[in-house]
Amino acid sequence: MGIHQYFKSLSDLEKLYRCPGKFKFEDHSVASHSFKVTKIAQFMGTVEEKHGSQVNWKSLYEKALNHDYPELFTGDIKTPVKYASDELHDLFSQVEDQMTKKFIYREFPKEYQEIYLERFREGKDDTLEGMILAVSDKVDLLYESFGEIQKGNPEPLFQEIYEESLKTILQFKDLACVQYFLNDVLPDMLNEKFIEHSDLSFITESIVDGNKGS
Amino acid sequence: MGIHQYFKSLSDLEKLYRCPGKFKFEDHSVASHSFKVTKIAQFMGTVEEKHGSQVNWKSLYEKALNHDYPELFTGDIKTPVKYASDELHDLFSQVEDQMTKKFIYREFPKEYQEIYLERFREGKDDTLEGMILAVSDKVDLLYESFGEIQKGNPEPLFQEIYEESLKTILQFKDLACVQYFLNDVLPDMLNEKFIEHSDLSFITESIVDGNKGS
Amino acid sequence: MGIHQYFKSLSDLEKLYRCPGKFKFEDHSVASHSFKVTKIAQFMGTVEEKHGSQVNWKSLYEKALNHDYPELFTGDIKTPVKYASDELHDLFSQVEDQMTKKFIYREFPKEYQEIYLERFREGKDDTLEGMILAVSDKVDLLYESFGEIQKGNPEPLFQEIYEESLKTILQFKDLACVQYFLNDVLPDMLNEKFIEHSDLSFITESIVDGNKGS
Amino acid sequence: MGIHQYFKSLSDLEKLYRCPGKFKFEDHSVASHSFKVTKIAQFMGTVEEKHGSQVNWKSLYEKALNHDYPELFTGDIKTPVKYASDELHDLFSQVEDQMTKKFIYREFPKEYQEIYLERFREGKDDTLEGMILAVSDKVDLLYESFGEIQKGNPEPLFQEIYEESLKTILQFKDLACVQYFLNDVLPDMLNEKFIEHSDLSFITESIVDGNKGS
């Protein structure tokens, strides 16, 4: 029993990869993803505050940091949508839930159990903080799938993920931070220029020729 | 729909790692594991035949080759025993089962569905072939955990796996191939000598000194 | 001496990569490849049976499982065709052959040596099973090279491999399973749609706009 | 200019490894480390609260999340102590500082610049939150070096890191959370049992013999 087991489990999250076997260009661990989601949530919360909302920062950080901790027990399972179902998804949630509770009762000292039961509870409720988490989680997923598509991963799964993420974000379009994302971030992401192999000859010629005159 | 999806799924099994995040020295994909189990089963079947048993080779190969295919849909989940339970284990089997069926009905032409429903069924029954599979699966797991322990992985999970594998193998100790394994293979595995850092000075001196005389 | 050395060698095949240094997107170990070839051969044999041929399953599985085992001793050498020659290829086969024999005589108990000399013999003979192996080996190679080309690997080696594989498959075009592959699998492989970076703006707009109305 | 560059930079932190070339068993990215430090700080703050201190959670989370962000610009440089010096260390801090500022002025909209200049400032000040960060940063480093030593990494650098981390933690021994760590976590970490190769024969015999009677 002990917090040592909990601290050690953090390092297991570093080695747990999302969508195992699917990302070809950049793997993402559950630990890294949680970090990125929390950083995105931090920015999103800041935008909300600028627009007059009151953010419960303690709650927002707790939700974002811990939202995927239960994957410690089951891994990250991303079955192609066509073979999955809501029923199966519920089965999994149930499994994760029970294992998380077992873990807390076994490893945490009594006086901290309630706090951590609360922290590891599903955070995507309908508070402002729950909604910011739901959005931030999908923003990171959008970036992850964009990264693969942009580098040429032909796996249709990533288009599915991209579309699903964007649709979820749009469900929260009344939030100021979602408006900010749609208007100020997404266009820059899509406008990313990138060099083609075929441009290289042109670039090379320009440089070599431009240099001749000098 | 199509066999193309099935062929493509084989390559997904190459990228699905067993006990994700736990092996520190040698990762094992589900594809590689299935190969090794089939090769071990081939030897075990040969021993059985030498001792007078009749082996249904077609059945043995089918069982061994396909025994972990359903992990395609859920990954390989190896939750430390202390947080798991039989009930949870059953939940997972159910999930895998349903997804496998969905996959077959969706991707296989009608005339091959029955055959593959049969092939992807749990193979560890009480036929001779089912028992050889159960043994071979654990022999490979024993080797995998031995490989980690021997190289210094301190994770207690591997001792658990080692013990559990050996105990399962012993449940079939009436099989000639299990006797062969216990008497002729296991001792060699355990006797593997290995050099210690501290031996190097001695070895070096012997070589350098032995050479002086020459 | 001992079967332990043989079992241990299976794990070496997990770490032996095909065309070392050439695959940029997905590495393939000899163990994984052998697994995939055996699974493909299983399907191909099933098609043959459906079309009235008699398949010797024991032989087919033995051939497929063991066909690359001798690479244990020499690695997988895929020299660009232009620098190689038949003569060199023969030299290599000879080396592999001799080493395989040495291994069997050294590690296998006497009563199993004949069986394994037979199993590790070149399996691509002109029996139905030998032909199914030749086809299945190339089908997997076709998929491996397709996977690289599709993800954007510009190395011309993969076009060479793709073409050579397809040509070899076509040499067996009288087999029912090759007809099945050409008519029902290959077109699906080639028709794989994949998203381009440039499609993302369009998809994004559709989703965002479609959502506005709601 | 844009927040898109900032979001993209988060993914760069996933690929930036700590002490490049030194960890042999488990690599740690700057993103993963930041996640673990924040999770540890969360627990440490909770202990402080239980002991009557008042924790500014917003500040604690900001400090922990962002404390290594500037490594984006310089990488994580861990020169063996014997070749480094305070002067060199200061030079680096200066470089990181300037680049961080350039980045904020270039990429952040004006109304968020002040907030992020503050967030990316050195967080280890003498507030309670600054001290918890200093401790949590070293607790994770202690775990990282312990992980390597325990698995057999002979590099003396890790002993240096272990000792230096522990000494830094002890500078804050008046904190309740440091007392908790020293009394309730550290002993469990050090007591981690681990199986030796030489134990395997004994374990195996016990299992095999124990089974004979049955």
Next chain:
Amino acid sequence: MGIHQYFKSLSDLEKLYRCPGKFKFEDHSVASHSFKVTKIAQFMGTVEEKHGSQVNWKSLYEKALNHDYPELFTGDIKTPVKYASDELHDLFSQVEDQMTKKFIYREFPKEYQEIYLERFREGKDDTLEGMILAVSDKVDLLYESFGEIQKGNPEPLFQEIYEESLKTILQFKDLACVQYFLNDVLPDMLNEKFIEHSDLSFITESIVDGNKGS
């Protein structure tokens, strides 16, 4: 103290990656890069000799082999140009310089210190050998960036690197070896044909149809 530390440091250079986190397709260690630069310099020197120049081979090899050794102490930092500055660059050079000296005085026997101080000095001076080094270093960088662009890495950093490398090479366009590179090597690099996914259907059809007639 000792040359053992120096020999051991060579292996650290194997694990030090260039532009950490940026290359997606092929990582390049400082050791590998140094090897390639030395090999390129060997060819460039040979061209110079063919054209009548006198090459001091001892000096050329020393410069090429050692030119990145000081990165041992700081890693390879490739900050996107827009956030860097000459001043920062000078700061880094200073740091590397001081650490290299400390290392030599600490680890090398007195009689070899002068020789290695000289060998680890910045080699890109205006001797013929210094110029060949400057060119060869950039030729390898050009190839490294070309490799990424050609495989589809969309990171604009690689276009920056490609352009900057080519411009530096052109500064030495009066050298015979640069003329050779521009006229005989660069065009072949740019002309590399590569197969597109969309070509595969055509190739496949040609082969399948061509075969029908046979």
Next chain:
Amino acid sequence: MGIHQYFKSLSDLEKLYRCPGKFKFEDHSVASHSFKVTKIAQFMGTVEEKHGSQVNWKSLYEKALNHDYPELFTGDIKTPVKYASDELHDLFSQVEDQMTKKFIYREFPKEYQEIYLERFREGKDDTLEGMILAVSDKVDLLYESFGEIQKGNPEPLFQEIYEESLKTILQFKDLACVQYFLNDVLPDMLNEKFIEHSDLSFITESIVDGNKGS
């Protein structure tokens, strides 16, 4: 045809790993190994010079840089000694030789063919430079095997390699540089202290207790 093919081949050497599948802790590419051997040869040559020998530096560098280039065509094959033979070894050398020649005649311009035929010839002759190469090649191999043994790789292959390397070095014990290696480098390598898991409790206690008094 072209030098571009030659430059490109250098990058293939970066991806060609030595003893594929055997090193568990640190992989070594042919490119990295060639770099280290050349650096070691540089030091060894320097020692020889200090002791009055005349070193042909141009020749030494050429031999060291190029000594493993032909592995480009066959990979690095390190078959366990017990299954190999001199005859097989000769077969391989022959294959490498012929492919290297084919490559030079195909890719190099006529005026450089003679030079490169010479450069890619076996360099370990009985000149001083040939002997320094033979020694330096084995010194690096000694370090590579030491690195694995020291970290706990139990594979007996590494003891074989260690012993064989040392024995080869001793064949050149009349060289001043070998004397230097035996007297001044090897003892430091063997004396490398390293921390054991069991030392950690002691170290920790010392630090914690030492701190109590303060």
